[in-house]
Amino acid sequence: MNGKIEQAFNEQINAEYYSAYLYLSMANHFANVNLEGMSHWMRLQWSEEQEHALKFIDFVHDRGGTVKLTAVEGPDTEWDSPLAVFEQVLEHEQKVTGLINDLVDLAVAESDHASNAFLQWFVSEQVEEEATAQGIVDKLKIIGNSGAALLMLDAQLGARAAAPSGE
Numbered sequence: 001m002n003g004k005i006e007q008a009f010n011e012q013i014n015a016e017y018y019s020a021y022l023y024l025s026m027a028n029h030f031a032n033v034n035l036e037g038m039s040h041w042m043r044l045q046w047s048e049e050q051e052h053a054l055k056f057i058d059f060v061h062d063r064g065g066t067v068k069l070t071a072v073e074g075p076d077t078e079w080d081s082p083l084a085v086f087e088q089v090l091e092h093e094q095k096v097t098g099l100i101n102d103l104v105d106l107a108v109a110e111s112d113h114a115s116n117a118f119l120q121w122f123v124s125e126q127v128e129e130e131a132t133a134q135g136i137v138d139k140l141k142i143i144g145n146s147g148a149a150l151l152m153l154d155a156q157l158g159a160r161a162a163a164p165s166g167e
Contacts, residue, residue: 001064001115002112004106005106005110008102009056010068012099013057013060016053017053018075020049023046025076037153037157038154040157041158041160044160044162055121082150086133089136090134097130104119136153140153
């Protein structure tokens, strides 16, 4: 693994742990306002992001690189509404998509076919992540100030099952 790719992957590991930390903060926020379903949904996101970080860590090791963990920035802890939370989720996932795309571009530029192949899973994952976040944002906009509809969405999000390990 060349130095440029190794450094970029280490930065992405930090970004994945930041994502996990952000989603755990959002889970805590929802727990504090008694939206347990949304809290559950965010805890599953937290878990997924940790798995994503581990995928990068394992790949760096498999390629003979060195993982260098760095401090993770503290996330926001309070939001004005569920819509504000999920708008930030969507914005964050769009940012992560950009980071993944930048890694693909780097892998192509460095002719690192193994890294490019590895990253394609993340490219597909980001399409799903953005679509899911956009769908929830759209629903929350329709809900507006309807408490009953919000509780229905909370229950729906609370029914989310964990993805099989490795996905």
